[in-house]
Amino acid sequence: MPPQNMDRAVLIAARTVLLRDARATMAAIAEEAGMGVAGLYRRYANKQTLLQAVAADNYRRYVAFAEAALSDTDDPWHAFTDFLRHVLDEGLPRLTVALRGEVTFDQRLSDLDKLAVNTTNRLLRAARGSGALRPEVTRADITVLLEQLGRIDVGDDVRSAALRRRYLTLVCDGLRADSATRRLPGPPPHEAELLGRWA
Template sequence: MTSAPMSGRKAQAARNDELILQAARAVFTADPGAPIAAVAEKAGVGISALYRRYPSKEALLQKLCGDGLQLYIEVTERSLAQEGDPWEAFAAYMRGIVDADTNSLTIKLAGTFTPTEELGRAAVQASSLATEAHRRAVEAGVLRPDVTTADIAMLFEQLASIKLGDEERTAQLRHRYLALVMDSLRVPPAHRDLPGPAPVDEELSTRWYPS
């Protein structure tokens, strides 16, 4: 059974909502203290349209983090459903979380709003799934047993802090350093070619100049 197509007004509202969320993520991960008007401006929608959907900055931040948690849950569930090589299943989990970039929200937005009960439940579920991914890898003998789930969480945050060049270059570098991290986590240790070239001095120096 297929759902009926949305009316023109509903379709426009859905498009506006997607624009608002994309803009909010960009604005608030760059500056958590930015006003909600900056989101409306970046999204290209009127402030009244934004407030009809999200009555406050707090509500918008809650939505962003709720979506991030749900994405984390989906990525982890997919890796847990993967059969075959236990290391590849764990590696898929690590790569998937880095690609999802949910930790950029954690780095910038943690402590800037009041979590709802729903967010609390989602966080518990995400934590439980992460613990299961870790447990399976350790019990299969492919992950260092002295590495904890908290260690993995901190590694995700370190990788999310890498931002150099455009989105494509940033993703390439994150996977380069993820590969280094993964080789240090694996039992027995692995050595393989790293994805993407290392950053050059010119790339590093551009961070000191306004864009």
């Protein structure tokens, strides 16, 4: 198997295992990837290095979905809600929550975080500019909503995914400007509150 394909297989295996148990061992990840532990350690010097690679991949996938939505200028609201659905379906918020407190941020992850923030804000501006998104909705609101929806788990993957889709649809109806009957109470989370979750 080419090295790039092997790295992709390891990241997929690591995501699968870490979503079940964020403290899973390198041996458990190696077994899921169908390789020996020694082979995994040859690619990643330690578990923290692997966790950072998984987190970086998670960011890149998130940004790719956001960029794809930004390129769809025909219907900004449809592009925005499709972005939310893709992010949720791919389990990106669930993995973010699983890695919280486990992964150490280095410069690469900090840079990817800034890119994700910037791309999300651009997407929100486009949705607001179309008049479809409630004007008071912020990136922090979207972050919290996705994390909450990502936590829905009834022990059956198919049923859990269906429920996450169901509640995303309800949430999206509440995000629409034309369905707003009153302003949202209180301010959105501020950055210190969001960052504090990683402490």
